[in-house]
Amino acid sequence: MLEFRQVAKAYATPQGPLEVLAGVDLELAPGESLALMGESGSGKSTLLHLAAGLDLPDRGEVRLAGCAISSLAEPARARLRRETLGLVFQQFHLVASLSVRDNLRLQARLAGRERPDWTAELIARLGLGGLERRYPEQLSGGQQQRLAIGRALAPRPALLLADEPTGNLDETSAGEVLELMLALVREAGCSLLMVTHSPRVAAPLSRCLRLSRGQLAPHRPAERQPCA
Known part of the structure; x- marks a missing residue:
């Protein structure tokens, strides 16, 4: 589903190039869930942006669903993003002028895969029943994230x-939202790559890797559970 082959990425700074990723190799299989951990500034978000084709590597190749993104x-x-990916960030990026229902339907419509039955199920499972006509500013932070x-x-x-x-959520809300997201990911049958700094959030996923000094830490089975 997703493959990185010797991917490198650097950014210009007044002190010279800052290498964020240095020859990263990564494979994510269909249906697999992977947590990516690392300290702030370690390159986790950069790796995610490269996976989405929002940025391009300086060297190496990123392949999404068999397609070389950089080509x-x-x-x-x-x-390819519209047809293959779902994106969730800390900043919700909801459309302020659209209702809850229309925000929910937006991406499915753009992808040409709107299913009213799945939309209705999502509204119910997300705890948004009765709020379909509200706008994002009328929702709590947890409701916006859901x-x-x-x-x-x-x-x-x-x-x-x-x-x-x-x-952006308190511990109780974060646990509830994470549990709901993982359940819906399983039901949708999709793979998951999640960036997090929290071992507790990473623990339920099937695999966990750490990004440090531009490279992914070697994976050893003894380190898989819990992620830390």
Whole structure:
């Protein structure tokens, strides 16, 4: 579903190039869930942006659903994102002028895969029943996060990319939202790559890797559970 082959990425700084990723190799199988951990500034979000084709590597290759992202022009990358990915970030990026229902339907419509039965199920499972006509500003933070997750899953994407999806929530709300997201990911049948700084959030996923000094830490079975 997702493959990184010797991917490198650096950014210009006044002190010279800052290498964020240095020859990263990564494979994510269909239906697999993977937590990516690391300290702030370690490159986790950069890796996620490369996986989504929102940025391009300096060297190496990123393949999404068998397609080499860096060989595609931006319109083709946008189409691949629309057809393959669901994206969830800390900032919810909900459309303020659209109701809860229309925000939820937006991504599925863009992908040409709107299913009223799945939309109705998402509204119920997300605890948004009776709120369909409200606008994002009328929702709590937890409700907005659930709506953002539902919007990403509405087209039943092949891969969900989530960047600290519970980072803005209190511990109780974060646990509830994470449990709901993982259940919906399983029901949608998609893979999951989630960036998190929290071992507790990472623990329920099937695999956990740590990004440090531009490289993924070697995976050893003894370190898989719990993620730390």
